[in-house]
Amino acid sequence: AENRDFAAALTASADIDALVHHGPHVVQGFEVLNDTPVWWSVGNLLSGMARAGQTGRYSDPRSRDGLGAVLRFQEDGPGNWRLAPSSVILCNEEVSRIIYPGVEAAQDPTLDPQLRDQLQGCVDRTRMAVPDAG
Numbered sequence: 001a002e003n004r005d006f007a008a009a010l011t012a013s014a015d016i017d018a019l020v021h022h023g024p025h026v027v028q029g030f031e032v033l034n035d036t037p038v039w040w041s042v043g044n045l046l047s048g049m050a051r052a053g054q055t056g057r058y059s060d061p062r063s064r065d066g067l068g069a070v071l072r073f074q075e076d077g078p079g080n081w082r083l084a085p086s087s088v089i090l091c092n093e094e095v096s097r098i099i100y101p102g103v104e105a106a107q108d109p110t111l112d113p114q115l116r117d118q119l120q121g122c123v124d125r126t127r128m129a130v131p132d133a134g
Contacts, residue, residue, distance in 0.1 A: 003021065003040070007019055007021075007033055007038055008033060008034065011033050011035075011036040012034045016036060017036070017071065017073075017083055018036060018037045018038070018039075018069065018071055018083070018085060019036060019037070019038045019039070020038075020039045020042060021038070021039060021041050021042070022041060022042050025041075025043065025044050025057075025062075026043050026044075026060070026062040026065065027041060027042065027062065027065050027066070027067045027125070027129045027130060028040035028041035028043075028129050029129050029130060030085075030087055030129075030130045030133075032085075037069075037071075037083070039069045039087070039130075041067075042066060042068070043063070043066040043126075044063055044065070044066050044092070049063040049064070050062075050063045051094065052094055052095060061122070061125070062125055064091065064092040064122065065089075065091060065092075065102075065122045065126050066089075066090035066091070066092070066099075067087050067126060067133060068087065068088035068089075068090055069085070070085065070086045070087065071083060071084075071085055072084040072086070086133075086134065087130050088101065088102075088133070089102030089103055089122065089123055089126045089133050089134065091118075091119045091123070092122075093115060093118065093119075102122050102123045102126065103123055103134050105119045106119040106120040106122075
């Protein structure tokens with residue numbers, strides 16, 4: 001509730017293009033608040049915490065999932081800019097820690113089927129939080 005109140009106040013009073021929050025180590029939702037795109041958590045970006053054989057918070061596969069906040073600006077006229085936000089799913093492979101573009105890699109027939117399944121799990125979990133992430 002405190003983060004939501006802060007984001008609402010910030011986006012209502014400041015001239016900002018986007019708000020990207022990071023902290024809980026898992027991907028959380030995306031929304032537009034006061035005409036400002038807000039990513040509530042981009043997960044672990046590229047660091048992924050969960051590893052095979054770990055227990056507790058380090059066993060949660062969601063902590064390997066990340067989200068790239070993409071901001072594309074297009075000038076519609078002199079000094080008039082339009083923002084098109086989107087989200088890119090980033091997945092850490094459990095053992096090697098290689099980072100993959102989730103959607104593309106999960107569909108890559110040249111990758112090992114077990115790896116594709118792991119990456120598809122990342123895509124599915126991320127899309128539960130941000131349905132239109134690509």
